Amino acid sequence: PVKTRLAPSPTGSLHVGTAHTALFNFLFARHFGGSFVIRVEDTDTERSKKEYEDNILEGLAWLGITSDERITRQSERAEYYETLLKKLLAEGSIFYCTHSAEELEAERQKLMGEGKSPHHKCDQRETGLDSGVLRIKNNTIEPIIFSDVVRGDISFDPVTFGDFVIAKNISAPLYNFAVAVDDHDMNITHVIRGEDHIANTPKQIMIQRLLGFTAPLYAHIPLLLGTDRSKLSKRHGATSVSEYRDQGYLSDALFNFLALLGWNPGTDQEIFSREGLIAEFSLDRVQKSGAIFDTTKLDWMNSEYIKKTSAHDLISYVLPFLESLEDTYGKKSDENYMASVIAIEQSRMKKLSDISDKIDYFFRTPTYDVALLTWKNQPPEETSRALEDARNLISSWDVTQMTKEDIERLLLEKARAYTDRGSFLWPLRVALSGKKNSPGPFEIIAVLGKENSLRHIDHALTGLKSL
Numbered sequence: 346p347v348k349t350r351l352a353p354s355p356t357g358s359l360h361v362g363t364a365h366t367a368l369f370n371f372l373f374a375r376h377f378g379g380s381f382v383i384r385v386e387d388t389d390t391e392r393s394k395k396e397y398e399d400n401i402l403e404g405l406a407w408l409g410i411t412s413d414e415r416i417t418r419q420s421e422r423a424e425y426y427e428t429l430l431k432k433l434l435a436e437g438s439i440f441y442c443t444h445s446a447e448e449l450e451a452e453r454q455k456l457m458g459e460g461k462s463p464h465h466k467c468d469q470r471e472t473g474l475d476s477g478v479l480r481i482k483n484n485t486i487e488p489i490i491f492s493d494v495v496r497g498d499i500s501f502d503p504v505t506f507g508d509f510v511i512a513k514n515i516s517a518p519l520y521n522f523a524v525a526v527d528d529h530d531m532n533i534t535h536v537i538r539g540e541d542h543i544a545n546t547p548k549q550i551m552i553q554r555l556l557g558f559t560a561p562l563y564a565h566i567p568l569l570l571g572t573d574r575s576k577l578s579k580r581h582g583a584t585s586v587s588e589y590r591d592q593g594y595l596s597d598a599l600f601n602f603l604a605l606l607g608w609n610p611g612t613d614q615e616i617f618s619r620e621g622l623i624a625e626f627s628l629d630r631v632q633k634s635g636a637i638f639d640t641t642k643l644d645w646m647n648s649e650y651i652k653k654t655s656a657h658d659l660i661s662y663v664l665p666f667l668e669s670l671e672d673t674y675g676k677k678s679d680e681n682y683m684a685s686v687i688a689i690e691q692s693r694m695k696k697l698s699d700i701s702d703k704i705d706y707f708f709r710t711p712t713y714d715v716a717l718l719t720w721k722n723q724p725p726e727e728t729s730r731a732l733e734d735a736r737n738l739i740s741s742w743d744v745t746q747m748t749k750e751d752i753e754r755l756l757l758e759k760a761r762a763y764t765d766r767g768s769f770l771w772p773l774r775v776a777l778s779g780k781k782n783s784p785g786p787f788e789i790i791a792v793l794g795k796e797n798s799l800r801h802i803d804h805a806l807t808g809l810k811s812l
């Protein structure tokens with residue numbers, strides 16, 4: 346049975362690249378009805394932090410990617426690694442290296458000067474010590490070849506690794522050792538990870554051989570690049586999943602977007618449900634070249650997901666973004682009202698956070714520069730007259746019994762009395778919304794209601810007196 350894993354190091358927030366790797370592992374396992382597990386690689390005790398682990402697991406859970414087994418931490422397995430290291434030491438396949446940092450550096454410089462790749466071939470292989478760095482006794486000369494599921498055969502000359510380090514000391518194994526042991530012990534069948542790990546693979550294979558383990562299959566997937574094709578970094582914008590969540594991207598949208606980075610379904614289809622992705626995903630349509638993380642495309646995809654969201658769900662998604670919005674009208678908890686407000690912006694939203702400063706006037710009297718009420722060179726008295734006109738008309742209505750179309754028809758009829766209908770409609774729209782750009786006055790009145798529409802008009806009329 347297929348079993349994949351994500352092995353994040355808790356040394357930073359959940360990076361979109363890690364989420365991408367997680368997603369490929371998850372989709373692959375689900376596609377084959379196998380399992381997916383999360384293993385926290387916290388062997389780097391100095392850089393690993395609980396808060397990063399929490400951020401990583403929360404971000405994955407938010408994306409809907411959870412472990413099918415209890416989440417393990419490498420720190421829980423310290424004693425076991427030590428047992429294995431002692432066994433290898435007793436067998437003489439690893440040893441303590443007694444060279445000083447200066448000696449190693451001098452050797453490094455010398456090799457680089459000769460145009461060779463720096464590595465250390467040790468002539469002081471001690472096994473009887475009890476402190477110091479542990480290295481693998483590397484006598485392999487045959488190339489280490491593995492067949493990468495994405496890239497085909499990859500070959501390495503093991504001589505270039507020298508007697509590489511596998512533990513800082515007997516109780517502090519390094520990444521390559523712990524990974525080789527864990528992938529075996531957890532029965533991982535496919536290691537799907539970023540291509541930056543290709544060079545680690547032969548070392549992991551060598552360690553597995555020492556321990557008598559068979560290697561899993563490896564699939565190295567493309568790294569995420571910015572639109573300028575350089576490695577995705579802060580320079581290109583947000584890189585952590587929590588930042589995207591906090592900016593108002595939907596989990597389904599980010600999931601769908603990440604799935605299409607470096608993998609293609611073989612058709613033009615871009616919008617996929619989770620089930621659709623699980624059904625379609627395969628490693629043979631994973632590309633070798635880097636995948637461009639294009640936020641314009643993400644915005645488009647997110648807006649498509651927002652359009653598809655039900656009013657009820659969208660309200661709950663949007664509410665956290667409206668926390669600082671002043672709600673003098675006490676409307677935030679009115680589900681019907683919220684649904685109509687959000688419906689106005691739903692088709693225009695790229696992210697949930699877009700909404701907060703677009704809909705403030707549905708919850709309180711707007712504040713704005715009074716001069717904005719002026720249409721072209723209209724004198725203040727004329728602006729006031731237009732607003733008085735609108736006020737009288739609206740006062741005679743029962744807005745609750747009217748549709749947006751009714752309101753539109755009646756206001757346009759009134760606007761005909763003006764040579765330029767903008768001189769009637771512009772001040773009204775600005776009075777209602779306080780904005781240079783907003784939906785039309787008809788739509789606003791239909792949602793805002795009679796009382797608050799009149800309140801906004803009165804507020805504008807008061808303001809105009811100060812001009």
Ligand code: GLU
Nearest residue numbers: 352353354386524538542
């Ligand atoms: N802890 C490693 C990382 O975060 C895992 C690499 C692997 O999947 O083997 O890069």
